[in-house]
Amino acid sequence: MTGTGSHTDLIVIGGGPAGCAAARTAAGVGLRSVLIEPDAPCHTLHRIPALDNVLGGHTTGPALARAVAAELAATPLCRPELGRRATGLRAHDDHVTVTLDDGTRHTAPYAVVATGVGPLRPRDVPWITAPPGCDPLPLWLADPRAAEGRTLLVLGGDRPVGTFLRAHPDLRTRLLVAHATGDDHKTDEIRDDPRVTLLPVDHLTLRTVGGAVAAELVGRDGRRRTLRADAVHLSLGSAPTAPPGALVHDADGYCPPAAQHPRVLVAGDLRSARYQRIMTAMGSGGEAALRAYYAACGLSAPPPG
Structure with missing residues (x-):
């Protein structure tokens, strides 16, 4: 059964560092967003007991996760949908549709996919x-x-x-x-x-x-x-996780940003195995949101990397 959805400016799939940065950046330029995350914001940071490669003075993953969650809660233009998982992504000429595990469908001109990676067994x-x-x-x-x-x-x-x-x-x-x-x-x-x-x-x-x-x-x-x-x-590393639908995967399962539909923007660890760092994830999330903003304004941006 299909639930009641919404139409917004940007749909963000994944509430890790990249997804949260995308939502915050989108709000900074006036875009409304829906952020879809099956757990708590930045929940994977709680597995990192020591940090030495992020700005802001945070020395543990849980401390950074709490700070990001607090900023997200103070972002009125972002509506988190926690406890929900994206089960489908479709890209059309003028919008994207994201279906959730409860049947709800959200639409927006653009989507940022930042579902990251999961541990190998x-x-x-x-x-x-x-x-x-x-x-x-x-x-x-x-x-x-x-x-x-x-x-x-x-x-x-x-x-x-x-x-x-x-x-x-x-x-x-x-x-x-x-x-x-x-x-x-x-x-x-x-x-x-x-x-x-x-x-x-x-x-x-x-x-x-x-x-x-x-x-x-x-x-x-x-x-x-x-x-x-x-x-x-x-400690085997990770494999990319992504919702089914309108995503192009490489041989290793990652989703190179330049290969995607123009209305689907990939951010964070899902892009590549080479740049899996908190700082690069946040930066790519912010960049993806800005690309959506520039495109909505009819402005061009360099090709995604």
Whole structure:
């Protein structure tokens, strides 16, 4: 059943840093927006215990999330639709239509899609063989008290490993970081930490033995070895998430801005795997909103990057 929708100036899909920046920027130039987010604004920032790469003096993800949510609440031209998910996006010659999971349909001249990425699991990567149903907790959700004095096997060398270590500089733990070739450049920031042992692998088979974890590793030199750890956590990186409909995807599932319909503007981590930072997400969200504004005014802007 289709619910009652609305027509507004801009629809923003995704309430992370990019989406919230788009809504704030749109309000700054007088555009009304509807922001669609299945959770709380910037909820993924709560998994980042330490920040050292954003402006504004915020040193933790939760602090930044609270500040962004407060600014969004003080933006009368933005109407958040929290607890709702976009299930369809259609682009027409003169407007876009976004359908929500309750059947509501919103229309606007333009839409900003900033749904970002979600965490990869062992079943999503070819270099890991894991038992059925194996779904370890991401490292950023690990309880540091439970890690004290223990050895943790970390699957993947994505950057949350460095964030975890910076957030708990006095934590006495040992991290065995097994990673594939694609993560080599990401491990530079942790390779000198004495708590880290880097394990470049071609393949890893995960098993559980009693209450412990065992992993059979095949190194890049072809040598085989067995490791044991007290627990296993994930840091495999992310995969793009996007609503179905009028989006063009590349081979990796990302949505390059320049490839999209003129009325669909992509912002944040959904654009590419190369620029996944809070600051670049916010900047791209603001830029996308300005593109919608310039287009509505009949002004041209440079092609999206």
